[in-house]
Structures are given as C-alpha cells and as structure tokens.
Amino acid sequence: MGALLGGMFSAQPPGPPPPPRGLLQATPGIPRTSHSTLVDELASSFEPCFASLVSQDYVNSTDQEEIPTGVDQCIQKFLDIVRQTVCFVLPKRLQLPVQKPEQVIKEDVSELRNELQRKDALVQKHLTKRRHWQQVLEDINMQPKKPADIPQGSLAYLEQASANIPAPMKQT
Numbered sequence: 677m678g679a680l681l682g683g684m685f686s687a688q689p690p691g692p693p694p695p696p697r698g699l700l701q702a703t704p705g706i707p708r709t710s711h712s713t714l715v716d717e718l719a720s721s722f723e724p725c726f727a728s729l730v731s732q733d734y735v736n737s738t739d740q741e742e743i744p745t746g747v748d749q750c751i752q753k754f755l756d757i758v759r760q761t762v763c764f765v766l767p768k769r770l771q772l773p774v775q776k777p778e779q780v781i782k783e784d785v786s787e788l789r790n791e792l793q794r795k796d797a798l799v800q801k802h803l804t805k806r807r808h809w810q811q812v813l814e815d816i817n818m819q820p821k822k823p824a825d826i827p828q829g830s831l832a833y834l835e836q837a838s839a840n841i842p843a844p845m846k847q848t
Contacts, residue, residue, distance in 0.1 A: 714761055721757045724750040816840055 712720075728747045773780045819840065 714757070714764060718754075718757050718761055721750070721754040725754050812842060815842075 725747075728750050
C-alpha cells in the first residue's frame with residue numbers, strides 16, 4: 677500500500693521502494709573508493725587529524741600559515757564525514773521505535789539496570805565510609821577517661837581532644 681501511495685505522490689514509479697542506502701553503499705555526490713564504507717572513511721579522515729597534531733612535518737614547518745590551514749582542512753573533512761554518518765544513523769534511529777518497539781524496551785531495561793548497578797555501587801561506597809567513621813567514633817568513645825585526665829579550661833580540653841583524633845590515612 678505504501679509503495680502505491682509513494683508512486684502517486686512523488687516522482688518515484690509505483691512498485692517496490694528502492695533499497696535503502698547502507699554503510700556499504702556510496703552517498704550520491706560524494707566520491708568514494710570502490711570498497712570504502714562510511715565508517716572506513718570516518719576512521720581514515722580521523723587519522724590525518726590526529727597525525728597533524730603529532731606530526732614532525734608541522735613542528736618543523738617554517739611556514740606558520742601552512743600549519744593551521746592543513747589542520748583546518750583535516751578537521752573540516754572529518755566533520756563532513758561525521759555529518760554524513762549522522763545523516764545515515766539518525767533516520768535509522770528514528771525508525772527503530774516504530775519497527776521494533778521491543779528493542780526500545782530492551783534498551784530502556786538495560787539503561788535502568790546500569791543505573792541501578794551504579795547507584796548500588798555508590799550506596800556500598802557510602803556504607804563503607806559510614807562504617808569506617810562509626811568505628812572511629814566508637815574508638816574515641818571507648819577510651820576510658822579518668823577524672824584526672826580531663827584537663828581544666830577550654831584550651832587544654834581542645835589539646836586533649838585533638839590528641840585523640842587519628843592521623844589522616846595516606847592515599848596511594
């Protein structure tokens with residue numbers, strides 16, 4: 677039915693729709709090598725961007741205008757291929773909830789599980805810290821205090837109290 681309506685309202689002839697353009701097929705207007713994919717081109721366009729940052733050619737270059745121009749060209753090519761990749765992936769991502777709603781539910785469940793695991797780990801971390809400080813407080817409270825040990829005056833009391841505080845642990 678969709679193919680019939682597609683033929684009525686567009687310049688496409690009635691019949692089955694053309695096969696979708698994939699990552700292995702060339703994008704119109706963009707020259708590609710015979711076996712390149714969009715992902716391959718993305719990777720190959722990133723390599724010169726990274727190489728331009730660490731290349732000795734740019735470090736030893738005497739023409740200071742050449743360096744930004746070369747880097748800008750590499751980055752611009754990379755950004756163009758990123759845009760092409762986004763243009764390919766986005767429609768597929770928008771069709772997914774319609775074509776496979778169970779996949780969306782699986783992704784949501786997976787995200788919720790990951791969030792629960794992250795929060796459980798955080799709770800365990802806080803419980804460990806709480807147990808540590810509870811033990812420190814118990815150790816301080818369990819020390820017997822004789823009436824002669826209690827110093828007179830606020831300054832003496834602070835000195836005595838600070839002597840009971842354990843030294844901070846070194847983190848490695």
